[in-house]
Amino acid sequence: MEAPSSSEGRWSRVASSLPVRNVQDLAACGEELKAETLQRYIRMDVQDGEVLVERSGEVPVIDLGRLLDLQFAEQEADRLRFACEDWGFFQLVNHGIPEEIITNVRSAIHKFFQLPLEVKNAYAQLPGDIQGYGQSFVVSENQTLDWADMFALSTQPPQARDMRYWPSQPHTFRKSIEEYSSELMKVSHSVVTWIAKTLNVDPKLMEDKYVSQFFRMNYYPPCMTMAEKVLGFSPHSDGSFITLLLEINSVEGLQIKKHNTWIPVKPNPQALIVNVGDYLEIMSNGKYKSIEHRVTINANKERITVSAFHVPPLGGVISPVRSTTEEKILYKTMGVEEYAKIYLSNKLDGKRALDHAKLL
Numbered sequence: 422m423e424a425p426s427s428s429e430g431r432w433s434r435v436a437s438s439l440p441v442r443n444v445q446d447l448a449a450c451g452e453e454l455k456a457e458t459l460q461r462y463i464r465m466d467v468q469d470g471e472v473l474v475e476r477s478g479e480v481p482v483i484d485l486g487r488l489l490d491l492q493f494a495e496q497e498a499d500r501l502r503f504a505c506e507d508w509g510f511f512q513l514v515n516h517g518i519p520e521e522i523i524t525n526v527r528s529a530i531h532k533f534f535q536l537p538l539e540v541k542n543a544y545a546q547l548p549g550d551i552q553g554y555g556q557s558f559v560v561s562e563n564q565t566l567d568w569a570d571m572f573a574l575s576t577q578p579p580q581a582r583d584m585r586y587w588p589s590q591p592h593t594f595r596k597s598i599e600e601y602s603s604e605l606m607k608v609s610h611s612v613v614t615w616i617a618k619t620l621n622v623d624p625k626l627m628e629d630k631y632v633s634q635f636f637r638m639n640y641y642p643p644c645m646t647m648a649e650k651v652l653g654f655s656p657h658s659d660g661s662f663i664t665l666l667l668e669i670n671s672v673e674g675l676q677i678k679k680h681n682t683w684i685p686v687k688p689n690p691q692a693l694i695v696n697v698g699d700y701l702e703i704m705s706n707g708k709y710k711s712i713e714h715r716v717t718i719n720a721n722k723e724r725i726t727v728s729a730f731h732v733p734p735l736g737g738v739i740s741p742v743r744s745t746t747e748e749k750i751l752y753k754t755m756g757v758e759e760y761a762k763i764y765l766s767n768k769l770d771g772k773r774a775l776d777h778a779k780l781l
C-alpha cells in the first residue's frame with residue numbers, strides 16, 4: 422500500500438480532483454490516520470446549523486401500500502403532499518420490492534466495496550473534493566448512458582473519464598442491480614403518479630420525467646480521529662426529478678436541512694428514502710422542495726448507500742405546471758440538458774443551481 426505522499430496537501434490546495442484513495446485505504450486497513458492526511462477533508466461549514474436529533478422522528482413516512490389501496494389512498498395522498506411541500510423527503514415503506522431483490526443488491530454492493538481500491542478505481546468515481554470524506558461510484562443503466570456520461574465527464578479527473586463500465590465483480594453485481602433497477606422503475610412510477618395527483622397535475626405530463634435512471638454507490642469510511650469535522654457528502658440538492666436511496670447497512674449519516682437546522686434521518690431497513698429533486702421543484706412551480714442534504718461520518722462505522730437518480734431524458738424540456746390558473750409562474754421553462762449543465766458546473770457564482778431556474 423502506498424504511503425500518503427507529501428504532495429497531497431499541494432494537490433488539494435489547487436482544488437483539483439484527487440481521488441480519495443488514501444483515506445479509504447488507510448481506514449480500511451485500520452491504520453492511524455494522520456492529521457495531515459485528514460486536513461484536506463476538514464470542512465469549516467460542518468458546524469453551520471444545529472443538528473436536531475430529537476426531530477428525527479418527524480421525518481415523514483409514506484406507505485405505498487396505503488396509496489394503492491382505495492380505502493386509504495386519499496388520506497395517504499394528503500400525507501404525501503405535506504411531505505413533499507414541507508420536507509422534500511420521506512421514508513417510503515411497503516414499497517413492494519421483494520425482499521430477495523433488496524438482499525441481493527445489498528450483498529452485491531457490499532462486496533463491491535470490499536474489492537481492492539485498484540479494482541474499484543476503474544469505475545467512474547467522484548473526486549474526493551466534490552464529495553468529501555467518502556467515495557462514490559456511478560453505474561449506469563443502458564438507457565441512460567447519455568446522462569451518466571455527462572455526469573462522469575463533469576466530475577471525473579481526466580484519467581478516469583473513459584473507464585466506466587459495469588463492474589465484473591462480484592459476479593452477481595450486474596444482475597442484482599438490474600433487477601433492483603426495474604423494481605425501482607415500478608415504485609417511482611407509482612410515486613410520481615401520486616405526486617402528480619397531489620399537485621392537481623395530469624399524470625401524463627410527468628410520465629416521461631423520471632424514466633432515465635442512474636445509480637451512485639456511496640461508501641463513507643469511519644473516521645476515528647475527527648469524525649465531527651469531516652463530511653461524507655457536502656450539502657447539496659439532487660439534480661434529479663426524484664431520488665430513491667437505499668441504505669445498504671442501516672448506519673446513520675444522512676441529514677436533511679430544515680429551517681437552517683440539520684435533521685438526521687434514522688435508518689429504517691424496510692424503507693427507501695425518497696426525495697424531491699430539482700426538476701420536480703421546477704415542474705411543481707416551487708410547491709415541492711428539492712431540499713439540501715448532507716452526509717456525516719461516524720467514528721467507528723462505515724456507511725454504504727446506493728442512490729437511484731430518476732431524471733428526465735436529456736433532450737427534453739422542463740417547465741412549471743400550475744395547479745390552478747391563478748397561480749403565478751415562478752420558474753423558467755428550460756432544456757433538461759441546459760439545467761443539467763448548470764447543475765453540474767462548479768462555477769455557480771455563489772448561487773444555487775436552482776436559483777438559475779427561477780424567474781426574477
Ligand SMILES: O=C(O)CCC(=O)C(=O)O
Binds near residue numbers: 637666675727728
Ligand atoms: O448516502 C446518502 O445517504 C446520501 C447520498 C446522496 O445524497 C446522493 O447520492 O445524492
Ligand SMILES: [Fe+2]
Binds near residue numbers: 657659714
Ligand atoms: Fe443527494
